Amino acid sequence: MSDPTTSAEPSPGAEESTDTELREKLARQDAEILRLRDLLISKDVELGAAKGRLAELDDRSARLASLAARIENRVPGFGRLVGAAVRAMRSQRR
Amino acid sequence: MAAPRFSILTPVYETPAEVLRKTLRSVRRQSYGDWELCLVDDGSRQPQVRALLEKAAAEDARIRVEHRAQNGGIVEASNDALAMARGEFVALLDHDDELHPDALALVAEALEANPEADYLYTDEDKIDGRGRHSAAFFKPDWSPERMRTQMYTCHLSVLRRSLVEEVGGFDPGLAGAQDWDLVLKVTERARAIVHVPRVLYHWRMLDSSAASAAEAKPWAFEAGRRAVQAHCERIGLPAEVELDGADPGVLHLQPKLERQPPVSIVIPTGGQVRDVRFEPVVLIANCVRSIIERSSYENYEIVVVVDEGIDPETIEELRAIAGERLRIVEFEGEFDFSAKVNRGVVQSRGEHVLLLNDDIEVTAPEWLQRMVMYSEREEIGVVGGRLVWGDGRLQHVGVSFENGLPGHLYRGFAGDFPGYMNAVLIARNCLAVTGACLMTRRDVFQEVGGLTTEFPVNFNDVDYCLKVHRSGRRIVYDPDLILYHFESSSRSPEVEKWEFELLTERWRRFAAVDPFGNPNLHRGVPRLSAPLAWARRRLPRPLRLAGSRRG
Numbered sequence: 001m002s003d004p005t006t007s008a009e010p011s012p013g014a015e016e017s018t019d020t021e022l023r024e025k026l027a028r029q030d031a032e033i034l035r036l037r038d039l040l041i042s043k044d045v046e047l048g049a050a051k052g053r054l055a056e057l058d059d060r061s062a063r064l065a066s067l068a069a070r071i072e073n074r075v076p077g078f079g080r081l082v083g084a085a086v087r088a089m090r091s092q093r094r
Numbered sequence: 095m096a097a098p099r100f101s102i103l104t105p106v107y108e109t110p111a112e113v114l115r116k117t118l119r120s121v122r123r124q125s126y127g128d129w130e131l132c133l134v135d136d137g138s139r140q141p142q143v144r145a146l147l148e149k150a151a152a153e154d155a156r157i158r159v160e161h162r163a164q165n166g167g168i169v170e171a172s173n174d175a176l177a178m179a180r181g182e183f184v185a186l187l188d189h190d191d192e193l194h195p196d197a198l199a200l201v202a203e204a205l206e207a208n209p210e211a212d213y214l215y216t217d218e219d220k221i222d223g224r225g226r227h228s229a230a231f232f233k234p235d236w237s238p239e240r241m242r243t244q245m246y247t248c249h250l251s252v253l254r255r256s257l258v259e260e261v262g263g264f265d266p267g268l269a270g271a272q273d274w275d276l277v278l279k280v281t282e283r284a285r286a287i288v289h290v291p292r293v294l295y296h297w298r299m300l301d302s303s304a305a306s307a308a309e310a311k312p313w314a315f316e317a318g319r320r321a322v323q324a325h326c327e328r329i330g331l332p333a334e335v336e337l338d339g340a341d342p343g344v345l346h347l348q349p350k351l352e353r354q355p356p357v358s359i360v361i362p363t364g365g366q367v368r369d370v371r372f373e374p375v376v377l378i379a380n381c382v383r384s385i386i387e388r389s390s391y392e393n394y395e396i397v398v399v400v401d402e403g404i405d406p407e408t409i410e411e412l413r414a415i416a417g418e419r420l421r422i423v424e425f426e427g428e429f430d431f432s433a434k435v436n437r438g439v440v441q442s443r444g445e446h447v448l449l450l451n452d453d454i455e456v457t458a459p460e461w462l463q464r465m466v467m468y469s470e471r472e473e474i475g476v477v478g479g480r481l482v483w484g485d486g487r488l489q490h491v492g493v494s495f496e497n498g499l500p501g502h503l504y505r506g507f508a509g510d511f512p513g514y515m516n517a518v519l520i521a522r523n524c525l526a527v528t529g530a531c532l533m534t535r536r537d538v539f540q541e542v543g544g545l546t547t548e549f550p551v552n553f554n555d556v557d558y559c560l561k562v563h564r565s566g567r568r569i570v571y572d573p574d575l576i577l578y579h580f581e582s583s584s585r586s587p588e589v590e591k592w593e594f595e596l597l598t599e600r601w602r603r604f605a606a607v608d609p610f611g612n613p614n615l616h617r618g619v620p621r622l623s624a625p626l627a628w629a630r631r632r633l634p635r636p637l638r639l640a641g642s643r644r645g
Contacts, residue, residue, distance in 0.1 A: 037371070037373075040372055045486045049486065049487075052508025052511060053508055059507075
C-alpha cells in the first residue's frame, strides 16, 4: 500500500510546470494591468481635453454673466426684457 | 517736438475701383493734416486705376502718383514709393485697406510723448466687402521674442524714414515678407519702439489677400522664415528658424548652440509621493530620472535641496539615478521655498541656474539648449516654458497681470488651445513666468538678490521676474519648451491676503498695467466690448487740429 501523503505530492516535473504556469499567468496579468493603465491614461487625456473645453466655455459664460450683471445694475429689469424679447422671437419663428 | 509729416507709401496694382476709392478716401479723411500719399501704380492694365489715381492727385496736392512702365512687384513698387517720400516718417498702407480717421493723429500724439520713437505700430482689424469689422488684433507692447515667431506688429506700421533708408529699404529677395524684414532691421537699430493700443488700420479681406486665407500666398510664409533666419544671424541668436506644420504664420526657433555653458538645475524637495499616471511615485526621483534619461545637454549638474528628515532611501535612489551629476544640499528650518532655492543656488556652480519643481517631468531632449539659447543673451533675464498637467491641459503659458495682480493665462484650457492670436504657440515676452521651471543667469540672480524671503510660499517667482523686468531685462515664454507638471489641478493656490497686499505694494508702479496685455484683452481674451474697438469715437476737435499742416 502506498503512502497517501507521499503519493499526493506532485512530482518534480509537475511542480516545475505549475511554477511556469504561474509565471505565465502573472506575466499575462502584468501585461493586462499595463494595457488597462495605458487605456486609463488615454481616457484621462480625453477627459482632460473635455475639461479644457469646459474651462474655455466657463470662462466665456463668466464674462457674459459679469456683463449682464453690470448692465442689470445700470438698467434694472434689463435681463427680464431680454428674456422676453428672446421668447417672443422664438414664438414668432414657430 | 514739431508735428511730424507722414509719408504714406501705397503700391497699387489692379485694385478694384470701389476698393481703391475707399482706401484713398480713408487717407483724405485723416483728422491729422500733415501727410503725403505716395502712390506707385505698378503697371496696372485696368484703365480705371490710372484714372482714379490721377483724379485723386488732381484733387489734393498731398497726393502724388508715379506710374511704373511695367509691373515690378510689391517690393519694387514699395521702394519707388519710398524714394518719393519726403516726410520724417513713412506709414505703410496697402492699396485695398483703410485707415481709421484718427490713425495719423494718434500716432503723432504718441510721437510727441516719445520723441525718440523710431518705429510705431497700432492694433488692427479686418473688414469684409460690406465694410463689416472682425478679427481685431489687440497687440502687446514691443515684444522682440514674439516678433521672431510671428509678424504681429504688421499694420499700421510707421517707421522713421532715415532709418528705413539706412537699412536699405525693402529687400527684393523677400517679397511677401518685405515688411517683416524691414521692421526687424529697423527695430535692431531703433532707439525706442512704441505701440499705440488702438485699432487704427482695417485690413480688407479679398479673395487674393493674405488676410482672407493663409493659403493665398504660401511663398510669403517662406520669405518670412528667411527674413527671421537672417535676423537671427545678424543679432547672433544661435537658432534655426522653421515654419509651423499646421499654421505657417507661426515660426519655431530650434536652438543651434555653439557652446554649452554649465547649467545648474536647482530642485527643492520634501521627498513627497504623489500619483503620476495612476501610480504613486516619489516626485523628485521621477523628475531627476526624466532629466537624466531625456536631456541631450552635456554640461549640467543637479542640485537637490532636501528638507531634513527626508527618507534616506530617496537620497540613495537619486544617487543611483544621477550619479556624479547630483549634489545634495540639506535645508533645515521652517518651510521657506525662497530660502531653499537661494541655498541651492549658492551651492551651485553653473553660469545659468534653472529653478525646477520636483513635480516636473522633462519631455524633450533639447529642453536645456532651448532655454540656454535665450538665457545667454544679455538683454534676457528669465526663460520659462509651457507646462501641462498629466491629462494634457494647460497649466502655465506665462503670467499676465490684471489690475496689478498676476494670473496664469489659459490655465486649465485644453492642451490644443492655441490662445488668442496663437499666444500659446508663439514665443512671447511677459512680465513673469512660473518658478516651477525658470532659467536665469547667475549674474542676474545675484544682481537682483535672488528670491526674496518676504514671500516664503507664493509670489516669490513673480517677484523675482518683476525685479528682473525692472533691471531692464526681458522675460521669455518659449512655447516649444513643453514639460509635464504634476501639480494637482484641483489644488487651490491658497494665497493669503497679506501676500496679495505685499505684492501690490511692492509692484504697484510696474505691474499696474501689463505691457504685454492690451486694454481690450482680459487675461488674454478679448473683452466683450472689444468688437466695437474700431468704432471708438474720434479725437476731440482741438487734438485733431493739433499738428495740421498742409504739405
